[in-house]
Structure formats: C-alpha cells, structure tokens
Amino acid sequence: MGLVESGKLPKPLTQLLNTSRKYSLWMYQWGLACCAIEMAAAMAGPRFDIMRLGVIPLPASPRQSDLLCVSGTVTDKMVPAVRRLWEQMPDPKYVISMGSCANCGGPYWDSYSVTKGVDQVIPVDVYVPGCPPRPEALLEGVVLLQERIQNEDMADKWRGDPIVVS
Amino acid sequence: MTVTESEQLAYVAAKAADARVNVELETDDGMTLNIGPQHPATHGTLRIVAKLDGEQVLWVEPIMGYMHRGYEKLVEVRTYPQITTLVNRIDWLAQTCNETPFILATEQLMGVEAPLRAQYLRTIFHEMGRIAHLTMFLGDMGVQIGALTPMFYAMRDREFVLNQTESVSGGRFHPNFNRIGGLKDDIPKGWLDETIRIMRKMEAFCDQMEELLLGNEIFEQRTRGIGIIPAEIAQQYGLTGANLRASGVDWDLRRDVDSPMAWKHADFNVVTHTDGDCYARTWIRLQETREACKIVTQLCEDLPAGPIMAKVPRIIKVPAGEAYVATENPLGEMGYYVVSQGDLGPFRVKIRTASFHNISIVPWVLRGVYVPDIISILGSLYFILGDIDR
Numbered sequence: 001m002g003l004v005e006s007g008k009l010p011k012p013l014t015q016l017l018n019t020s021r022k023y024s025l026w027m028y029q030w031g032l033a034c035c036a037i038e039m040a041a042a043m044a045g046p047r048f049d050i051m052r053l054g055v056i057p058l059p060a061s062p063r064q065s066d067l068l069c070v071s072g073t074v075t076d077k078m079v080p081a082v083r084r085l086w087e088q089m090p091d092p093k094y095v096i097s098m099g100s101c102a103n104c105g106g107p108y109w110d111s112y113s114v115t116k117g118v119d120q121v122i123p124v125d126v127y128v129p130g131c132p133p134r135p136e137a138l139l140e141g142v143v144l145l146q147e148r149i150q151n152e153d154m155a156d157k158w159r160g161d162p163i164v165v166s
Numbered sequence: 167m168t169v170t171e172s173e174q175l176a177y178v179a180a181k182a183a184d185a186r187v188n189v190e191l192e193t194d195d196g197m198t199l200n201i202g203p204q205h206p207a208t209h210g211t212l213r214i215v216a217k218l219d220g221e222q223v224l225w226v227e228p229i230m231g232y233m234h235r236g237y238e239k240l241v242e243v244r245t246y247p248q249i250t251t252l253v254n255r256i257d258w259l260a261q262t263c264n265e266t267p268f269i270l271a272t273e274q275l276m277g278v279e280a281p282l283r284a285q286y287l288r289t290i291f292h293e294m295g296r297i298a299h300l301t302m303f304l305g306d307m308g309v310q311i312g313a314l315t316p317m318f319y320a321m322r323d324r325e326f327v328l329n330q331t332e333s334v335s336g337g338r339f340h341p342n343f344n345r346i347g348g349l350k351d352d353i354p355k356g357w358l359d360e361t362i363r364i365m366r367k368m369e370a371f372c373d374q375m376e377e378l379l380l381g382n383e384i385f386e387q388r389t390r391g392i393g394i395i396p397a398e399i400a401q402q403y404g405l406t407g408a409n410l411r412a413s414g415v416d417w418d419l420r421r422d423v424d425s426p427m428a429w430k431h432a433d434f435n436v437v438t439h440t441d442g443d444c445y446a447r448t449w450i451r452l453q454e455t456r457e458a459c460k461i462v463t464q465l466c467e468d469l470p471a472g473p474i475m476a477k478v479p480r481i482i483k484v485p486a487g488e489a490y491v492a493t494e495n496p497l498g499e500m501g502y503y504v505v506s507q508g509d510l511g512p513f514r515v516k517i518r519t520a521s522f523h524n525i526s527i528v529p530w531v532l533r534g535v536y537v538p539d540i541i542s543i544l545g546s547l548y549f550i551l552g553d554i555d556r
C-alpha cells in the first residue's frame with residue numbers, strides 16, 4: 001500500500017476507497033461526562049440510531065477503530081490516557097470533539113483541573129458545540145466528516161481545516 | 167499546534183503521576199489487573215486496580231479523580247444564579263435533582279420560600295429526573311451483565327421523559343430551570359395531561375423490565391447472593407439511597423426530613439429489601455421508578471394554581487450564615503453546605519454527593535469475590551463519575 005501513503009493513487013481508485021471508508025467508520029467512543037449520555041442516546045437510542053449512517057459503535061479496542069469521539073470534560077489527569085489511546089489507533093484516523101468541554105473547556109473555562117480543549121493534545125477534525133449537543137448535532141458532525149472523507153486526498157489529509165458544526 | 171511551556175509541564179507532570187501509580191502497583195505475588203480509566207464497565211472513568219489470585223480478588227483500590235472538575239473552587243467565583251448552571255452537571259443523569267438542594271439551601275439562608283405551585287412543580291421535575299436516571303440504570307445494568315436488549319428499551323422510553331423536560335425548559339437534560347424563589351416559567355398548555363400519559367407509559371416500561379431483566383434466569387444467577395452488604399456495614403460506610411435501602415434500612419429523606427417540597431402531599435411507599443445483594447439493589451431501583459411515576463401522577467393531578475415566583479430582589483445577595491440542605495436524589499443523599507458572608511456569591515460550598523460515599527465501600531465489598539462479579543457489583547452499586555469526583 002505504498003501507493004496510498006504516497007498519495008499517487010489513481011482517481012477512480014481513491015473514490016472507491018473513500019466511499020468504502022466513509023460508510024464503515026468504526027467509532028471508538030470516549031465518553032467522559034454528561035455528553036457521553038447524549039452520545040449513548042445517538043448510538044443506542046432507537047430515535048437517533050447512528051448506525052444508519054454507517055457508523056459502527058463499540059469496537060473492542062482502539063486498535064480496530066477509525067474514528068474517536070471525545071465527548072465530555074477532559075481533565076489534566078485524563079490527558080495522557082487520551083493521547084495514548086489516540087496513538088494506538090491505526091491511520092487514517094479521525095477525531096470528533098463533542099461538547100463545549102472537549103472543544104474549549106466549556107463551563108469549566110476557569111477551572112484548575114480541566115484541560116481547555118482536547119485539541120491541545122490530539123488533532124481534531126470536527127467540533128460539535130453545545131452543552132450538551134443534541135444527538136442530532138453529533139449525527140450532523142458525522143455526516144460532515146463523511147463528506148470530508150469522500151473528497152479526501154490521502155496526501156492532503158493533515159492539511160485541511162477542522163469543521164465546525166453549526 | 168503550539169504548546170506553551172506551562173501546558174507542556176502539566177503534560178509531563180501528569181505522565182509522571184501516571185508512571186508513579188504504575189510503579190507502586192508492581193507486586194511479587196499474584197497478578198495486578200488494571201481496569202480503566204476508560205472501560206465500559208466503569209461508567210466512564212473510574213479506574214480500579216485489583217490484585218488477583220487466580221480468579222479471586224485479594225484487594226482492590228478505586229483510583230478516582232479522572233473527572234475532577236473543581237466545582238467547590240469554581241462556585242466561589244460565581245454568583246448564586248450562576249451556580250445553578252454549574253451544579254446541574256454534577257450528576258449528569260439526574261437533571262434538576264442537583265439544583266434542588268442548592269436552591270433550597272440558598273432560600274433558607276435568604277428566608278424566602280417558593281410558592282406552593284412552584285414547590286409542586288419542583289417536585290415533579292425532581293421525580294422526573296429520578297425516572298430518567300433510574301431508567302438508564304435499568305438499561306445499563308443489563309449491559310453490565312451482558313444483556314444488550316434492555317438498553318434499547320430504556321433508551322426508547324427515556325426519550326419520552328426527556329421530551330417533557332425539554333418542552334418545559336428547553337433542555338433535554340441540564341434544564342437549569344429553578345430560580346431562587348421559584349421557577350423560571352410556568353408549564354406550557356397541555357403539559358400535565360401529556361405527563362400523566364407518559365407516566366403510564368413508564369409504568370408499563372417497569373412491568374416490561376421486571377419480566378425482561380429481573381425475571382431472566384441468567385440475570386438472577388449473576389446477581390443473587392453476590393456482593394452482599396449487611397445493614398451495619400452499609401451504615402458505617404455512609405451509604406445512602408437505594409444501596410442502603412437494599413440492605414434493609416428504612417431511610418428516605420423525602421419522607422423523613424421536612425423540606426419545602428411537595429413530597430408530603432403525595433402518597434408513596436419507601437421500598438426496602440433485606441437481602442443486600444446485587445439483585446436487591448436492582449429490584450429496589452425498579453420499584454423506585456414505579457413510586458416516582460406514582461408521585462408525579464398524583465402531583466400533576468392536584469397541582470394548585472397560583473404564582474410560581476416568590477418576591478426576591480433582582481440582584482441576589484444572601485445574608486451571612488450557614489445552611490446545609492440535603493435531598494433524596496436518585497443516587498442517595500445529596501447535600502450542599504453553603505457558607506455565605508453576605509456577598510453576591512458564596513464564601514464556600516461543600517458538596518456532599520452520594521456516589522462518593524457509595525463508592526467507598528468498594529474495597530470492602532470486592533474483597534474475595536470473583537472477577538466477573540466485580541462487574542455486577544459495580545453496576546448495581548451505581549455511581550456517576552461526576553458525582554464522585556465533582
């Protein structure tokens with residue numbers, strides 16, 4: 001797969017690979033706080049049902065997953081574990097930061113123990129704002145991420161700007 | 167990505183702390199098993215370190231603080247109305263239940279009392295929070311044991327309760343609806359009838375769960391006689407709520423303590439069980455959901471008319487003094503000790519949360535059990551990480 005890494009893949013093949021990657025995102029959920037409940041509602045709740053978008057929740061280990069969803073407050077004590085789990089994921093990998101806490105610290109912007117944004121330690125692709133965001137907002141974030149994956153050129157992956165769901 | 171020096175130092179310090187814990191755990195005999203901090207069975211970020219001899223646990227140590235957000239320090243720099251927003255997020259499943267004791271403590275210091283209608287509505291929201299919370303527990307308890315189906319039922323029916331909260335306050339959870347002296351708004355038209363209808367649905371859900379989960383043979387085998395906590399030990403460790411009542415102690419703050427809430431106008435039972443095992447704790451919570459539905463229905467039916475806000479000044483200054491108010495929350499006793507020095511914000515707030523005390527029994531109750539039972543016991547003790555670490 002040297003071709004994929006060098007980014008010199010023929011166009012049709014890239015399209016095919018991207019379409020298949022887009023509809024089989026294994027999502028490792030890093031549920032940390034209140035937002036985890038909304039994430040669970042999006043995953044297990046029949047009302048929202050994230051699986052119809054091709055996202056498969058509950059992989060057994062980060063080594064099997066393509067997408068990390070950090071939802072909730074990241075504390076300074078937790079940061080090394082977040083970083084380590086992200087490092088264990090195979091490339092190409094994507095990160096959704098769900099909730100104000102994971103985006104920027106949220107209501108704990110002046111707390112001594114909360115990390116003001118998970119993007120300080122891992123690169124984030126999609127920011128979903130809200131405290132907590134509704135499950136629909138998470139679905140919207142996933143759809144936007146899929147759009148990005150579809151149009152993605154492997155070599156370009158790290159050059160894009162993050163998406164903000166509004 | 168630019169990283170400042172202080173951030174880098176904090177990162178290094180955290181790594182060093184992590185490494186230190188790992189070194190301390192290296193032992194000569196037996197095996198040390200680390201569960202968490204990210205593990206589905208630990209409800210978030212509890213980390214448990216167990217020393218095993220084969221399948222048997224020799225000792226365990228819960229390591230907490232992964233969700234410490236510094237509430238008690240933060241409230242010192244917020245004004246009273248701002249604090250309700252913050253404390254909402256302590257026990258993130260319980261909606262308004264976190265606000266109630268704080269608001270009551272502040273009102274007690276100010277010498278105001280909410281009008282009767284507001285008291286009724288507060289109690290209704292409090293109990294609806296309990297229903298949403300315990301519904302989640304019933305689903306989650308199945309997942310712990312390996313039954314995924316109850317979760318989907320729980321998630322489906324929980325949405326109805328959240329919808330009701332949303333239609334009155336605009337938030338699915340974290341409604342932030344209580345104000346000092348009353349409530350923000352009155353309820354919308356038709357809300358009461360709809361709520362009563364939903365309570366009937368939730369009662370049906372309880373019946374369903376009773377057959378689906380508690381009647382399941384495998385579930386019984388995994389929970390009956392596992393993790394027994396005698397009443398005496400439970401009291402010594404300061405357990406409250408369903409964990410205490412499952413051990414046979416008849417103690418419920420809703421009934422036993424007089425507070426300016428509407429529980430005294432409702433007719434409900436305090437359910438107890440004598441076994442003190444995982445099954446009893448699950449059973450109690452199921453019955454409590456039923457009782458909560460009963461309370462909500464009764465209060466909706468005889469909700470009095472009147473104002474929803476007492477007379478309070480626009481800028482809230484609380485006279486100097488101290489107050490401790492606790493209420494019965496889904497997890498147990500939750501109380502706020504508020505010390506005021508006459509400013510816009512409190513001087514100090516001590517938050518007594520139920521989970522912190524409930525979790526303190528873990529080293530005792532897990533000693534000598536087998537590894538699969540750790541999951542049932544932790545699941546049935548039921549804690550919320552934000553409630554432990556605050």
Ligand code: SF4
Pocket residue numbers: 033034035036071072073098099100101102106107130131132133255
């Ligand atoms: S953003 Fe709000 S809801 Fe989400 S974890 Fe933070 S405090 Fe909780």
